[in-house]
Amino acid sequence: MPEISSDGPAGGRPQSPAPLRLPDDRQLVLRVMPMPADANGNGDIFGGWIMAQVDLAGAVLPARIAKGRIATVAVNEFVFKQPVSIGDLLSFYAKVERIGRTSITVNVEVYAERNPADLHVVKVTEANLTYVAIDLEGKPRQIPRS
Numbered sequence: 001m002p003e004i005s006s007d008g009p010a011g012g013r014p015q016s017p018a019p020l021r022l023p024d025d026r027q028l029v030l031r032v033m034p035m036p037a038d039a040n041g042n043g044d045i046f047g048g049w050i051m052a053q054v055d056l057a058g059a060v061l062p063a064r065i066a067k068g069r070i071a072t073v074a075v076n077e078f079v080f081k082q083p084v085s086i087g088d089l090l091s092f093y094a095k096v097e098r099i100g101r102t103s104i105t106v107n108v109e110v111y112a113e114r115n116p117a118d119l120h121v122v123k124v125t126e127a128n129l130t131y132v133a134i135d136l137e138g139k140p141r142q143i144p145r146s
């Protein structure tokens, strides 16, 4: 497991002195590499593309727990800590924060691996999302407890 840091690459992007490690209290729920069509003219990836991936990644654990249809009811917090570039390999780590009567809240952290020849990993995004278990009519249903 590579050592990672929350600082950006050289060239004026934000720096953090404290090295981090990949999370071991979370589940890897998605890995994806953005393509040029997902970027703006500067080569940075659109925030909306990242939000869509986070929504997909965040749904993995709630869908398993809810054992059926779920819908995103809220994005409670979303922070873009560092820009994402074409060629970054993104890993999405999720942790269930709360299971309510019909809803499940998840925290998702996104890490970018860049420059495979001299691997550098940075935390780029963090978000909290809430999903609701729904029935066939789209109405909230109770989360199964077993």
Ligand SMILES: CC(C)(COP(=O)(O)OP(=O)(O)OC[C@H]1O[C@@H](n2cnc3c(N)ncnc32)[C@H](O)[C@@H]1OP(=O)(O)O)[C@@H](O)C(=O)NCCC(=O)NCCS
Residues within 6 Å of the ligand: 071, 072, 073, 074, 076, 099, 100, 101, 102, 103, 104, 130, 132, 134, 138, 139, 140
């Ligand atoms: C999800 C949906 C079925 C919920 O229906 P609702 O009548 O609003 O449901 P309720 O008010 O009973 O809330 C259901 C649960 O969501 C939670 N919730 C509702 N709004 C919330 C919010 N803004 N933040 C966090 N949790 C929220 C409630 O606390 C409740 O959780 P609990 O039962 O665990 O206590 C309905 O809002 C919906 O269909 N939304 C559109 C979903 C969708 O299309 N998502 C894709 C993105 S466009």
